[in-house]
Amino acid sequence: MKILHGVAVLALLTGPALAQGEAPHVNLVPEIQHKTPEEKAQDAIRQKAYQESLRKIPDAQAPNDPWGGVRGAEASQPKAKRKANQAN
Numbered sequence: 001m002k003i004l005h006g007v008a009v010l011a012l013l014t015g016p017a018l019a020q021g022e023a024p025h026v027n028l029v030p031e032i033q034h035k036t037p038e039e040k041a042q043d044a045i046r047q048k049a050y051q052e053s054l055r056k057i058p059d060a061q062a063p064n065d066p067w068g069g070v071r072g073a074e075a076s077q078p079k080a081k082r083k084a085n086q087a088n
Helices: 002-019 037-056 079-087
Strands: none
Protein backbone atom coordinates (compact mmCIF):
# COMPACT_ATOMS: atom_id res chain seq x y z
CA MET A 1 0.00 0.00 0.00
CA LYS A 2 2.88 2.32 0.81
CA ILE A 3 4.37 1.60 -2.58
CA LEU A 4 1.09 2.51 -4.26
CA HIS A 5 0.98 5.84 -2.37
CA GLY A 6 4.61 6.49 -3.27
CA VAL A 7 3.92 5.84 -6.96
CA ALA A 8 0.87 8.13 -6.85
CA VAL A 9 2.86 10.95 -5.22
CA LEU A 10 5.66 10.49 -7.71
CA ALA A 11 3.20 10.62 -10.61
CA LEU A 12 1.57 13.77 -9.25
CA LEU A 13 4.92 15.50 -8.79
CA THR A 14 6.25 14.64 -12.25
CA GLY A 15 3.24 16.12 -14.08
CA PRO A 16 4.13 19.78 -13.46
CA ALA A 17 7.81 19.05 -14.08
CA LEU A 18 7.03 17.59 -17.51
CA ALA A 19 4.81 20.56 -18.32
CA GLN A 20 7.82 22.85 -17.84
CA GLY A 21 9.97 20.81 -20.18
CA GLU A 22 10.72 21.24 -23.86
CA ALA A 23 8.37 23.79 -25.39
CA PRO A 24 7.83 24.36 -29.08
CA HIS A 25 10.26 26.93 -30.42
CA VAL A 26 8.00 29.83 -31.35
CA ASN A 27 9.50 33.22 -32.07
CA LEU A 28 7.22 35.68 -30.31
CA VAL A 29 9.16 38.70 -31.56
CA PRO A 30 8.83 38.95 -35.34
CA GLU A 31 11.57 40.51 -37.40
CA ILE A 32 11.50 44.29 -37.49
CA GLN A 33 10.06 45.57 -40.74
CA HIS A 34 11.50 48.85 -41.95
CA LYS A 35 9.24 51.43 -43.55
CA THR A 36 9.66 52.56 -47.09
CA PRO A 37 10.18 56.29 -47.79
CA GLU A 38 6.57 56.52 -49.03
CA GLU A 39 5.27 55.05 -45.76
CA LYS A 40 7.45 57.44 -43.77
CA ALA A 41 6.04 60.37 -45.76
CA GLN A 42 2.48 59.17 -45.15
CA ASP A 43 3.19 58.83 -41.43
CA ALA A 44 4.58 62.37 -41.34
CA ILE A 45 1.44 63.69 -43.05
CA ARG A 46 -0.78 61.81 -40.59
CA GLN A 47 1.23 63.08 -37.63
CA LYS A 48 1.01 66.67 -38.88
CA ALA A 49 -2.76 66.36 -39.37
CA TYR A 50 -3.09 64.91 -35.88
CA GLN A 51 -1.12 67.78 -34.32
CA GLU A 52 -3.26 70.32 -36.22
CA SER A 53 -6.45 68.64 -35.00
CA LEU A 54 -5.16 68.84 -31.42
CA ARG A 55 -4.67 72.60 -31.80
CA LYS A 56 -8.32 72.96 -32.86
CA ILE A 57 -9.61 71.50 -29.60
CA PRO A 58 -10.65 74.34 -27.25
CA ASP A 59 -8.97 74.69 -23.88
CA ALA A 60 -10.67 72.94 -20.98
CA GLN A 61 -13.03 75.11 -18.98
CA ALA A 62 -13.50 75.04 -15.24
CA PRO A 63 -15.65 72.09 -14.21
CA ASN A 64 -19.35 72.84 -14.08
CA ASP A 65 -20.81 72.15 -10.64
CA PRO A 66 -24.62 72.38 -10.82
CA TRP A 67 -24.94 71.75 -7.07
CA GLY A 68 -22.35 74.36 -6.14
CA GLY A 69 -25.01 76.84 -4.97
CA VAL A 70 -26.69 74.24 -2.76
CA ARG A 71 -23.55 73.29 -0.88
CA GLY A 72 -21.67 75.75 1.24
CA ALA A 73 -18.69 77.65 -0.18
CA GLU A 74 -16.23 75.45 1.71
CA ALA A 75 -17.81 72.22 0.46
CA SER A 76 -17.51 73.27 -3.19
CA GLN A 77 -13.72 73.73 -2.94
CA PRO A 78 -11.52 70.83 -4.03
CA LYS A 79 -10.19 68.66 -1.22
CA ALA A 80 -6.60 69.83 -1.64
CA LYS A 81 -7.59 73.45 -1.10
CA ARG A 82 -9.71 72.58 1.92
CA LYS A 83 -6.84 70.68 3.53
CA ALA A 84 -4.49 73.59 2.91
CA ASN A 85 -6.99 76.00 4.46
CA GLN A 86 -7.52 73.76 7.49
CA ALA A 87 -3.78 73.42 8.04
CA ASN A 88 -3.35 77.20 8.39
